[in-house]
Amino acid sequence: MIKVRSPQDLGAGILFLLFGLAGIFLGRDLDFGSARNMGPGYFPILISCFIVVIGAIVAGRAFLVEGPAIERVQFRPIFMLLVALAVFGFLISQIGVVLTSILMMIVAAYARPHVRIVETLIFAVCVAIFVAVVFVFGLNQPMPLWWNG
Amino acid sequence: MEMIDHLATGFAAAASWQNLLFCLIGVLLGTLIGVLPGIGPIPTLAILLPITFGLDPLSALIMMAGIYYGAQYGGSTTSILVNMPGEASSVVTCIEGHQMAKRGRAGSALATAALASFFAGCVGTVFLAGFGPLLSKIAQQFTSPDYFSLMVLGLVMAVVLAHGSVLKAVAMVLIGLLLGLVGTDVNTGLTRYTFDINGLWEGIDFLPLVLGLYGIVEIIRNLENPPAKRAPISTRLRDVWPTREEFRLAWPAALRGTGIGSVLGILPGGGAVLASFASYTVEKKITRQPERFGTGAIEGVAGPEAANNAAAQTSFIPLLTLGIPSNPVMAIMMGAMIIQGIQPGAAVMTARPELFWGMVASMWIGNLMLVIINLPLLGIWVKLLSVPYRFLYPAILLFCAVGVYSTSTEPFMMVLMMVFAVFGYILMKFGCEPAPLVLGFILGPLMETNLRRSLTLSRGDPMIFLDRPISAVLLAATLLMILLIVLPQFRKTREVAFQED
Numbered sequence: 001m002i003k004v005r006s007p008q009d010l011g012a013g014i015l016f017l018l019f020g021l022a023g024i025f026l027g028r029d030l031d032f033g034s035a036r037n038m039g040p041g042y043f044p045i046l047i048s049c050f051i052v053v054i055g056a057i058v059a060g061r062a063f064l065v066e067g068p069a070i071e072r073v074q075f076r077p078i079f080m081l082l083v084a085l086a087v088f089g090f091l092i093s094q095i096g097v098v099l100t101s102i103l104m105m106i107v108a109a110y111a112r113p114h115v116r117i118v119e120t121l122i123f124a125v126c127v128a129i130f131v132a133v134v135f136v137f138g139l140n141q142p143m144p145l146w147w148n149g
Numbered sequence: 150m151e152m153i154d155h156l157a158t159g160f161a162a163a164a165s166w167q168n169l170l171f172c173l174i175g176v177l178l179g180t181l182i183g184v185l186p187g188i189g190p191i192p193t194l195a196i197l198l199p200i201t202f203g204l205d206p207l208s209a210l211i212m213m214a215g216i217y218y219g220a221q222y223g224g225s226t227t228s229i230l231v232n233m234p235g236e237a238s239s240v241v242t243c244i245e246g247h248q249m250a251k252r253g254r255a256g257s258a259l260a261t262a263a264l265a266s267f268f269a270g271c272v273g274t275v276f277l278a279g280f281g282p283l284l285s286k287i288a289q290q291f292t293s294p295d296y297f298s299l300m301v302l303g304l305v306m307a308v309v310l311a312h313g314s315v316l317k318a319v320a321m322v323l324i325g326l327l328l329g330l331v332g333t334d335v336n337t338g339l340t341r342y343t344f345d346i347n348g349l350w351e352g353i354d355f356l357p358l359v360l361g362l363y364g365i366v367e368i369i370r371n372l373e374n375p376p377a378k379r380a381p382i383s384t385r386l387r388d389v390w391p392t393r394e395e396f397r398l399a400w401p402a403a404l405r406g407t408g409i410g411s412v413l414g415i416l417p418g419g420g421a422v423l424a425s426f427a428s429y430t431v432e433k434k435i436t437r438q439p440e441r442f443g444t445g446a447i448e449g450v451a452g453p454e455a456a457n458n459a460a461a462q463t464s465f466i467p468l469l470t471l472g473i474p475s476n477p478v479m480a481i482m483m484g485a486m487i488i489q490g491i492q493p494g495a496a497v498m499t500a501r502p503e504l505f506w507g508m509v510a511s512m513w514i515g516n517l518m519l520v521i522i523n524l525p526l527l528g529i530w531v532k533l534l535s536v537p538y539r540f541l542y543p544a545i546l547l548f549c550a551v552g553v554y555s556t557s558t559e560p561f562m563m564v565l566m567m568v569f570a571v572f573g574y575i576l577m578k579f580g581c582e583p584a585p586l587v588l589g590f591i592l593g594p595l596m597e598t599n600l601r602r603s604l605t606l607s608r609g610d611p612m613i614f615l616d617r618p619i620s621a622v623l624l625a626a627t628l629l630m631i632l633l634i635v636l637p638q639f640r641k642t643r644e645v646a647f648q649e650d
Contacts, residue, residue, distance in 0.1 A: 008579050009314070009579075011579040012317055012576075012579035015576075019324055019327075023342075026342055031337075034609060036607075036609030037605065037609075038605075041341075042601075043601070047327050050323050051323045054316055054320045055320065057316060058320065068580065070579070077373055078369050078574055081368060081369060081546060081570070082570065084543075085546070085563055085567050085570070086567065089562075089564065092554060097551075104546070105544070105546075108542065108547075109539070124543070127547060135200075139200055139202075139555075140203060143554060
């Protein structure tokens with residue numbers, strides 16, 4: 001019977017396989033050329049092929065050699081952090097660095113359970129002021145302070 | 150003596166008030182961020198890189214170097230006091246340093262780390278001043294095949310040094326190389342793998358990649374598995390000085406560590422991590438009382454700390470003479486230089502001597518500042534360690550975002566960082582380490598260019614890599630490294646070495 005002995009390796013192997021295949025597929029229109037006159041596709045396709053081979057070996061080995069299990073995925077932290085980054089990316093040019101920073105840090109705080117909102121808010125305001133002072137006034141970085149630029 | 154003349158030029162350039170100030174700010178900021186648990190030099194440098202953009206090239210590089218030493222020293226402080234290494238090169242310091250702290254010798258461990266680092270920093274600087282010009286003369290002999298083989302060696306070394314499975318590390322290097330090729334092909338002007346996104350025409354930006362893979366994934370890791378609450382061990386300043394007995398044991402170890410670090414730092418793929426592991430292994434081997442190791446042997450602090458600092462200095466040599474970064478930290482340094490309009494390589498030393506020697510001098514100044522400011526400021530760093538993580542991580546996340554936004558106001562950069570955060574998260578779940586990927590990413594375009602040139606020169610004959618003597622030697626060294634990985638004897642040592650963490 002076939003049994004997965006190393007789930008981490010199986011995952012990694014499949015990931016590599018997909019990555020390598022994508023490299024070959026997306027690079028299919030690039031001119032390969034020859035060794036003496038390499039086209040833009042030569043090096044990327046070569047590397048993609050290597051990745052596919054290693055992916056196959058790693059995935060295959062997962063059925064033979066014991067390895068660690070994959071740790072449980074927790075959706076809350078990664079999801080909230082991504083939302084926080086999206087908030088920053090979308091809002092900074094609209095409402096400026098101060099408000100964006102505060103909003104972002106509040107969203108980020110919800111990546112953990114049991115948020116104490118007052119404490120979080122006070123801290124967020126302090127850090128936002130710090131960032132504004134250091135980056136906008138101290139370092140002259142090109143970012144709007146408020147919504148009117 | 151020529152070297153002294155050069156160093157004098159360097160000190161004259163580095164010792165302006167302005168540069169001293171930037172060096173000081175760099176060291177302070179680096180320590181400040183580096184002391185935070187779980188943040189090593191790589192994310193620290195990446196987060197702080199944008200603040201150097203407005204400076205002139207020498208000041209910017211001096212500040213970056215200051216940040217690097219500060220971050221490394223901050224990491225050691227955290228290792229000793231809370232047993233939480235920020236990065237691989239502090240792992241070793243954790244082993245003995247934290248045991249010393251538990252026995253009430255935290256102050257002594259910190260002072261030993263600082264003094265050993267300073268001593269190693271001095272020697273490393275002299276090494277850099279002495280070997281830099283020598284190596285840059287050799288570098289002038291380098292042709293495309295030699296560069297290509299050197300990069301192959303560097304990447305193989307990165308694989309050897311990565312934790313866990315060798316095959317996975319090789320795949321990470323290759324994925325890094327492929328990611329490095331995204332963008333416009335320099336030879337033909339065609340775009341590759343850009344999905345018609347404007348933001349990718351000039352390639353994937355370094356900062357979103359590094360901050361996504363390291364900074365954000367690190368936060369997620371800490372949120373998923375909250376580290377056990379470990380109160381920092383209190384220190385009193387008057388306990389700082391090592392006893393006579395401790396000093397007697399520590400100084401030969403620091404001396405050996407400095408030697409090991411200086412040599413290993415120059416190697417492609419080498420650097421602080423390799424050096425501190427090697428030094429610890431040596432100290433454990435040659436001691437007359439092996440039973441003390443693991444319970445707080447001061448040699449196990451002095452040696453590795455000296456080694457990682459010496460290696461931190463000498464790993465600048467390949468970057469400054471050959472233009473090839475030997476590890477991810479140097480890759481960030483290279484990024485900083487390119488942003489300042491400097492192409493790292495042998496030309497820097499001849500075309501802009503004040504820049505090269507100014508940096509060398511500033512390294513020594515930076516090390517001196519570390520010793521002077523860190524011991525008195527210990528109290529502040531310890532306080533910082535007691536800030537709860539629920540406050541720290543939103544701030545770190547914000548700094549990552551602001552850092553990326555400062556380099557490019559394109560919203561796409563934020564998307565790129567999110568993509569790499571997700572990718573890094575998946576890699577973490579599958580047990581793949583990102584360090585080889587980062588190095589491959591930086592070397593990707595360089596490798597392709599040099600491979601292309603070599604094969605054009607030889608009309609497609611791969612034997613050119615063996616005909617050129619420099620290239621042949623480098624490939625022989627590569628083969629040796631591969632044999633070392635494959636041979637069961639060494640394989641075991643490698644596994645044991647990485648089990649210490």
